[in-house]
Amino acid sequence: MTPAPGGVPGRADRHHRRRTRPPAALALPAVLAAVFLAVPLAGVLAHTPWPDLAGQLSSPAVAQALGLSLLVSGWALLVSLAVGVPLAWLLARVDFPGKALVRALVLLPMVLPPTVAGTALLRGFGRNGLLGGPLEALGVTLPFSTAGAVVAAVFVAMPFLVISLEGALNGIHPRYEEAAATMGATLPQTLRYVTLPMVMPSLASGAALCWARALGEFGATITFAGNLPGVTQTLPLQVYLLLQRDPSAATSVSLLLLVVAAAVLVALRGRWLGHAR
Amino acid sequence: MVLPAPSAARPRARLATALRAFPVLLSALSVLLVSLLVSACGGGALAGPAGGERTTVTVLAASSLTDVLTEAGGVYEEEHPDVRLRFSFAGSQELAAQVRQGMPADLIVTADTVTMDALRDVTGPATVVAHNRLAIATAPGNPLGVDSLDDLARADVKVVLADSEVPAGRYGQSLLERRGVTVRPVSREPSVRAVLSKVELGEADAGLVYVTDAAAAGDAVHTVPLPDERGAAVRYPAAPLRDAPHPEEAEDVIAWLGSEPARRILRDAGFSLP
Numbered sequence: 001m002t003p004a005p006g007g008v009p010g011r012a013d014r015h016h017r018r019r020t021r022p023p024a025a026l027a028l029p030a031v032l033a034a035v036f037l038a039v040p041l042a043g044v045l046a047h048t049p050w051p052d053l054a055g056q057l058s059s060p061a062v063a064q065a066l067g068l069s070l071l072v073s074g075w076a077l078l079v080s081l082a083v084g085v086p087l088a089w090l091l092a093r094v095d096f097p098g099k100a101l102v103r104a105l106v107l108l109p110m111v112l113p114p115t116v117a118g119t120a121l122l123r124g125f126g127r128n129g130l131l132g133g134p135l136e137a138l139g140v141t142l143p144f145s146t147a148g149a150v151v152a153a154v155f156v157a158m159p160f161l162v163i164s165l166e167g168a169l170n171g172i173h174p175r176y177e178e179a180a181a182t183m184g185a186t187l188p189q190t191l192r193y194v195t196l197p198m199v200m201p202s203l204a205s206g207a208a209l210c211w212a213r214a215l216g217e218f219g220a221t222i223t224f225a226g227n228l229p230g231v232t233q234t235l236p237l238q239v240y241l242l243l244q245r246d247p248s249a250a251t252s253v254s255l256l257l258l259v260v261a262a263a264v265l266v267a268l269r270g271r272w273l274g275h276a277r
Numbered sequence: 278m279v280l281p282a283p284s285a286a287r288p289r290a291r292l293a294t295a296l297r298a299f300p301v302l303l304s305a306l307s308v309l310l311v312s313l314l315v316s317a318c319g320g321g322a323l324a325g326p327a328g329g330e331r332t333t334v335t336v337l338a339a340s341s342l343t344d345v346l347t348e349a350g351g352v353y354e355e356e357h358p359d360v361r362l363r364f365s366f367a368g369s370q371e372l373a374a375q376v377r378q379g380m381p382a383d384l385i386v387t388a389d390t391v392t393m394d395a396l397r398d399v400t401g402p403a404t405v406v407a408h409n410r411l412a413i414a415t416a417p418g419n420p421l422g423v424d425s426l427d428d429l430a431r432a433d434v435k436v437v438l439a440d441s442e443v444p445a446g447r448y449g450q451s452l453l454e455r456r457g458v459t460v461r462p463v464s465r466e467p468s469v470r471a472v473l474s475k476v477e478l479g480e481a482d483a484g485l486v487y488v489t490d491a492a493a494a495g496d497a498v499h500t501v502p503l504p505d506e507r508g509a510a511v512r513y514p515a516a517p518l519r520d521a522p523h524p525e526e527a528e529d530v531i532a533w534l535g536s537e538p539a540r541r542i543l544r545d546a547g548f549s550l551p
């Protein structure tokens with residue numbers, strides 16, 4: 001999961017490895033793995049109702065869910081940036097007691113089943129959850145609201161940002177920041193003019209992954225935020241419900257999400273797809 | 278305050294070396310994995326530890342039947358030691374979608390005739406095995422005083438309904454329409470059981486569920502019965518699938534659901550009988 005920080009040490013090595021002929025014992029399972037990953041995607045492409053595609057994707061219901069998905073994932077990204085960037089910096093630069101625990105907390109949502117995340121969110125932020133009372137006193141009720149969908153998306157997506165950024169921060173030597181400090185730069189100035197520019201590529205890729213994960217969030221959303229068109233029914237929820245009534249429309253919307261996900265990967269090609277074009 | 282810069286590249290390099298050193302192990306592992314997968318998908322491995330003698334009959338059933346059919350299934354297995362029932366509970370629409378995608382199963386029990394009718398070309402003749410009714414579920418003690426359908430329209434009552442894709446949602450919608458009640462639900466849940474759990478958790482103040490769901494929840498919810506109405510009955514048709522691996526057993530299970538032991542279990546759970 002950690003993106004190659006700086007990417008430099010392994011690079012020469014990688015060129016060497018690419019020229020090596022793979023042994024059959026590795027090639028066979030490797031091809032199997034690649035085919036296994038490709039078949040479902042090919043299935044979506046093969047069953048996409050191309051003539052009806054435009055009509056299905058421009059239907060008011062899909063447009064509404066798409067708009068909501070963009071709104072929710074956009075907010076999730078903003079919130080993740082606002083609190084996730086400082087968290088990544090803290091994890092990379094500051095030694096504090098319980099750091100391992102905090103890092104585990106960050107990693108946990110990445111491996112947690114999303115429905116478990118949804119149940120946990122209900123128990124934490126629901127009306128009868130740990131913080132439900134205080135939140136209600138402030139006039140905030142998260143379940144069944146768009147804000148709740150954002151909370152669910154942040155919970156599952158922010159780790160992707162934090163982990164990639166922390167990896168990148170670990171990859172740059174603190175001497176740059178120390179040099180800036182010796183020249184009189186304050187900490188915020190150092191971050192603004194030295195650290196952030198150096199990790200910008202990783203920050204961008206972490207943000208893109210975070211956004212894509214938020215866009216695709218399903219389990220925690222339907223469990224915690226419910227399903228109401230225009231309020232919490234995002235595209236993945238719509239795909240799930242459409243599949244029961246209109247499988248061909250569900251396939252069209254799936255294709256849309258697939259294209260968005262592929263676009264994110266292409267945008268990140270330098271970092272995640274190696275040099276291969 | 279500034280310092281640790283461990284090289285993340287080192288563990289990666291070590292891992293890569295390890296992987297290159299053990300290609301044989303790696304491929305053996307994947308062969309094992311694939312064979313496991315294949316045997317699992319073949320169905321034989323899932324027939325259960327009890328051995329090859331027992332026939333496993335797969336029953337797709339509406340989620341509102343979760344408790345009652347699990348109980349009835351135990352009794353059926355006692356009476357038929359050579360048969361094992363395997364249940365898959367979900368919203369009726371979802372089950373129908375699974376059947377249309379070719380899921381291997383023997384019979385299906387849906388919570389409405391509309392869903393079953395749509396499956397006519399892939400099922401045998403359907404038999405109605407139980408009836409049900411809608412009720413309002415609220416928090417224990419009914420703190421908001423929800424006493425009738427009209428109260429569901431109140432602005433201070435957070436209502437969850439089942440999505441109109443699933444039978445409970447359709448029944449609920451037509452009931453509300455007939456009574457001229459306009460409800461603005463906070464969520465349309467993907468199954469009637471999800472509606473119940475949102476009320477049980479206290480996230481919603483009220484939900485439209487089946488009386489049997491409310492009864493199954495016991496003290497966790499308060500049930501507001503709705504007056505009887507003609508034409509509002511919820512029907513559960515059961516039908517064998519045309520491609521059932523065990524068509525005879527499927528017919529037998531459906532016939533058994535109309536027998537006295539099954540009827541008693543259904544009645545005890547709050548279902549009415551055809």
